[in-house]
Amino acid sequence: MAYSEKVIEHYEKPRNVGTFGTQKEIKEATNIGVGLVGAPECGDVMQLQIKVNDDTGLIEDAKFKCFGCGSAIASSSLATEWLKGKTLDEGMEIKNTEIVEELALPPVKIHCSVLAEDAIKSAIADYKQKNNKD
Amino acid sequence: MSAKLPKLPIYLDHAATTACDPRVVEAMLPYFTEKFGNPGSRNHSFGWAAEEAVTKARHQVAELIGADPKEIIFTSGATESNNLAIKGAANMYAKKPAGQTQRGHIISVSHEHKAVLDPCKRLEKEGFEVTLIDPQSDGTVTREMIETVIRDDTILVTVMWANNEIGTFNEIPEIGALCHEKGIIFHTDATQWVGKMPTNVKEDNVDLLSLSGHKLYGPKGVGALYVRRRRPRVRLMALQEGGGQERGFRSGTLNVTGIVGLGKACELCAADMDSERQRLLNLRNKLEAAITNALDVVQINGHPDKRLAHLTNISFGFVEGESLMMALKEIAMSSGSACTSASLEPSYVLKALGIGDDLAHSSLRISMGRWTTEEEIDYAAEKIIEAVNKLRDLSPLYDMHNEGIDITKIEWAAH
Numbered sequence: 001m002a003y004s005e006k007v008i009e010h011y012e013k014p015r016n017v018g019t020f021g022t023q024k025e026i027k028e029a030t031n032i033g034v035g036l037v038g039a040p041e042c043g044d045v046m047q048l049q050i051k052v053n054d055d056t057g058l059i060e061d062a063k064f065k066c067f068g069c070g071s072a073i074a075s076s077s078l079a080t081e082w083l084k085g086k087t088l089d090e091g092m093e094i095k096n097t098e099i100v101e102e103l104a105l106p107p108v109k110i111h112c113s114v115l116a117e118d119a120i121k122s123a124i125a126d127y128k129q130k131n132n133k134d
Numbered sequence: 135m136s137a138k139l140p141k142l143p144i145y146l147d148h149a150a151t152t153a154c155d156p157r158v159v160e161a162m163l164p165y166f167t168e169k170f171g172n173p174g175s176r177n178h179s180f181g182w183a184a185e186e187a188v189t190k191a192r193h194q195v196a197e198l199i200g201a202d203p204k205e206i207i208f209t210s211g212a213t214e215s216n217n218l219a220i221k222g223a224a225n226m227y228a229k230k231p232a233g234q235t236q237r238g239h240i241i242s243v244s245h246e247h248k249a250v251l252d253p254c255k256r257l258e259k260e261g262f263e264v265t266l267i268d269p270q271s272d273g274t275v276t277r278e279m280i281e282t283v284i285r286d287d288t289i290l291v292t293v294m295w296a297n298n299e300i301g302t303f304n305e306i307p308e309i310g311a312l313c314h315e316k317g318i319i320f321h322t323d324a325t326q327w328v329g330k331m332p333t334n335v336k337e338d339n340v341d342l343l344s345l346s347g348h349k350l351y352g353p354k355g356v357g358a359l360y361v362r363r364r365r366p367r368v369r370l371m372a373l374q375e376g377g378g379q380e381r382g383f384r385s386g387t388l389n390v391t392g393i394v395g396l397g398k399a400c401e402l403c404a405a406d407m408d409s410e411r412q413r414l415l416n417l418r419n420k421l422e423a424a425i426t427n428a429l430d431v432v433q434i435n436g437h438p439d440k441r442l443a444h445l446t447n448i449s450f451g452f453v454e455g456e457s458l459m460m461a462l463k464e465i466a467m468s469s470g471s472a473c474t475s476a477s478l479e480p481s482y483v484l485k486a487l488g489i490g491d492d493l494a495h496s497s498l499r500i501s502m503g504r505w506t507t508e509e510e511i512d513y514a515a516e517k518i519i520e521a522v523n524k525l526r527d528l529s530p531l532y533d534m535h536n537e538g539i540d541i542t543k544i545e546w547a548a549h
């Protein structure tokens with residue numbers, strides 16, 4: 001499998017790796033939304049966390065961890081970059097096709113980008129649910 | 135501590151194929167040009183020279199496995215040998231003619247190579263019944279396991295000698311003895327075994343044995359099938375018909391260069407088999423020790439001792455195989471892994487062993503060979519450890535593990 005330069009670049013220097021705390025701490029923090037998607041038996045699990053500024057409503061920070069192929073790692077790394085500074089609504093607008101384009105993913109790797117989109121949506125939904133927004 | 139840098143890339147995928155030994159190539163060369171004759175040409179010196187070379191090779195192959203030269207049939211490789219053995223025996227010993235059902239019962243194992251499983255599947259469509267047993271969780275297959283599934287109408291048992299992904303070997307002499315007691319034909323795919331381990335088809339009770347040139351430092355596209363001639367005399371229905379070469383078992387002008395190469399390769403393997411095995415075993419022990427000392431949640435797959443010395447299959451918990459390979463671009467290995475969503479399938483061999491999904495997705499098969507050096511192994515160990523640590527820093531599953539969360543208890547939304 002030949003990877004694009006951008007995938008390799010993200011894979012080698014992934015952005016925003018980490019978490020804002022232990023699973024328990026994260027669950028309790030109301031300014032943090034978590035998306036945990038995929039499944040170990042499928043060979044891919046993505047964890048995306050967003051930290052939202054309660055005053056401005058902007059995503060001020062994002063972090064990820066990923067168990068998956070190089071394309072999944074690159075997709076989630078890219079997602080965290082894109083999320084920072086966006087509103088929740090803008091975050092919801094990010095499409096997997098944009099990730100595919102940016103990283104030049106081949107067809108067999110499209111689902112890795114879908115996973116990243118799912119992770120974004122589920123992190124935002126988690127934040128909203130914690131804060132009883134819509 | 136940084137290991138001395140060996141020449142890159144490093145080849146640690148000898149179970150996939152090996153380079154031709156230069157001595158093999160040298161032996162082959164004259165048969166492309168000045169000694170180009172057809173061994174079937176009985177009435178001139180060109181034919182005689184080719185015939186002589188093939189006869190010599192037949193002796194070299196026979197010698198390596200304890201057979202009589204008359205019992206060696208040259209083929210295009212192990213895939214063809216397996217097909218000829220399995221389909222050829224099934225059709226010859228069928229209880230009922232083609233077109234009917236209940237033509238006979240065949241036993242094999244779920245972790246066999248596709249070149250065994252697919253011919254069995256074909257026979258199933260053609261009226262035979264096939265039982266595939268699962269190996270034990272250590273990867274081995276015992277006589278007892280075969281004994282419990284033998285039926286009155288069993289005509290053929292085919293069990294590989296050593297598995298290509300995990301290197302574990304099976305109770306071949308014992309299974310062979312059982313088959314002889316019951317009057318059942320016994321085939322073994324010995325592609326990964328022959329040339330590395332002492333083999334004697336007579337004492338090991340094998341009726342049919344497949345081997346391949348390119349796994350033992352010979353050329354690709356040539357192999358052999360051993361067909362027992364005495365007690366019992368095994369008969370086969372030929373797959374390929376024509377000029378009647380190879381006693382009618384395999385028509386077609388012989389691949390003289392390839393056969394010469396295979397013969398030479400067999401001779402070379404026999405020459406230093408024991409010392410080479412010990413050398414590779416020492417290297418493997420070093421590699422496994424380095425990895426298991428440096429990393430937690432690592433599992434060496436297969437039986438601890440009953441496995442080939444040059445091969446190891448290691449699962450690294452919480453790390454996905456494809457991304458691991460990506461970090462190890464300078465080291466050629468196989469990954470029995472990857473995501474089910476892509477075209478890449480997780481290893482059916484590891485699944486057959488009942489290895490959990492978390493570990494089956496993250497295994498490396500490392501197989502060393504004749505030119506593997508200690509520097510290469512030190513370098514590989516260091517790089518593998520580095521890569522696993524890097525990916526674990528990225529792995530949400532490793533975090534959960536360290537926080538004491540059992541990832542098998544989480545409700546994953548499988549997709």
Ligand SMILES: Cc1ncc(COP(=O)(O)O)c(C=O)c1O
Nearest residue numbers: 211212213247249298323325346
């Ligand atoms: C166990 C086993 N059987 C059969 C084969 C096929 O051999 P060949 O490439 O010679 O057809 C291989 C090699 O991939 C193998 O490892």
Ligand code: FES
Nearest residue numbers: 044069072112473
């Ligand atoms: S996560 Fe499945 S192939 Fe990328």
